[in-house]
Amino acid sequence: MMHRLQRRRYFTAVCGSLSCIVWTSTRSCFSGRPAYMQLHAAYFMMHNISQQGGCAGRSEFLPGEETSFSRESDEVQLRAELECLTKRLDIAHEVIRELLGLVDKKRYSSELAALDKNFVGGVGLVVTSTAAELEKALQTPGSRIILAENHHYVLGTRGPIVISHTNISIWGNKSTIEGSIQLSHHATLDACDVTFKGLKDTSDEYDEDGVDWKSTSMLPCIEATQRSRVYLHNCSLIGGRDGVYLGIESKAQLKNVYISDCARGIYEGVGCRVYLSECMMAGNFFHLVLLGRGRKATAAALSATNSSDETNEEVGISVRFLDTSDVGKKRTRADIALDHNPITDTYAEFIHRGKKIELPQKLSTCSLSDPVY
Structure with a gap:
């Protein structure tokens, strides 16, 4: 049995700092058309997207879009930092509680009780x-x-x-x-x-x-x-x-x-x-x-x-x-x-x-x- 190798071609379009890779194939949805027609169709689709403000061959923003994108990026970064800090605090709390477990509780019962009350507020x-x-x-x-x-x-x-x-x-x-x-x-x-x-x-x-x-x-x-x-x-x-x-x-x-x-x-x-x-x-x-x-x-x-x-x-x-x-x-x-x-x-x-x-x-x-x- 013979297997036909399917050739793929692609080009890259840039959207801000992101790259969109567009693949074309000899067996695409444009059936019955030669490869150069498929590339032309792909180009037409990308050109059409660029006209509507999507991925384009140039890194440009619509008015106000750059500021909005920057704010969203800052928000994502702050959320990630907050999540990381929260995890570190939880780990620190667990370490403290484990250390308290190693202390002679009978000997330092009153001190531990005061510390625990102060620790939890x-x-x-x-x-x-x-x-x-x-x-x-x-x-x-x-x-x-x-x-x-x-x-x-x-x-x-x-x-x-x-x-x-x-x-x-x-x-x-x-x-x-x-x-x-x-x-x-x-x-x-x-x-x-x-x-x-x-x-x-x-x-x-x-x-x-x-x-x-x-x-x-x-x-x-x-x-x-x-x-x-x-x-x-x-x-x-x-x-x-x-x-x-x-x-x-x-x-x-x-x-x-x-x-x-x-x-x-x-x-x-x-x-x-x-x-x-x-x-x-x-x-x-x-x-x-x-x-x-x-x-x-x-x-x-x-x-x-x-x-x-x-x-x-x-x-x-x-x-x-x-x-x-x-x-x-x-x-x-x-x-x-x-x-x-x-x-x-x-x-x-x-x-x-x-x-x-x-x-x-x-x-x-x-x-x-x-x-x-």
Whole structure:
């Protein structure tokens, strides 16, 4: 039996960066016609396609077609990169979980539990109606806490509630938290519409003009150390040793915050920074103790703001100082102190109502018992 060899011929047409190979055959759909007629027909088809904007012998785009093609190419590339990155993250998660499986779980059970909660994002949204529920939520990494409306929470512990290595947010609903919160090791607290109140350890009902008055609490309302962050909006801090204490390169950003009846409204430690906007401080021994970088420039801007009722936009700080708080007691000795000896708890370099002042030794201390602060 004889087999007839079927000859094929082809030519290439270009469409942008793509090549279209067109084959012709001696046994094509144009039956009964010689090869040169088939090539002519193929050429006619390609020419017809080029007239309609398809593959042609020239690399040209219709108006707007090049931009559309470029966008589609970019989108395809981004989708591919995203898919690749997602796969790599999934692999990394599996590696971490396998490594955790090799750890002695009995010995490090609490650490592993905290790590697992932090790894998966904590418990998410938490609605609290009791102080016990609030304490548990504050100590759970990644919690987003919603307080009951106009509720008063008294934290059971006499010491501070410690938040470490995680982010906590509180939606206050105009409620009050009585107690102390301590942030450390890169922790973050973001709160709005809540009043933080210091624990009442010492009564101050019989003081006169703050001369013999001691802080109602030996703990700050909020303490942030070791590169932690505090963000407060529409909040109040009342009756703590400090409204906000910042130490070891920590920062705070306060907007529309009221701080009153504290020994020190805000304590800005060395290497720390506080940013204020539309805030008010009333009835504190010292509204601000500034030890951070550029403290003299900050103090000058704050003094100018209070004397002229204008905000210094360059520094970005706005706060009003009042000597008397809402409870009617005039306790303020100075608006700002720029120096502090933590061993003797003695303050110096005072500014009040935009002017430098001197205070007698009796009024230059808050008589705090903890020398660390």
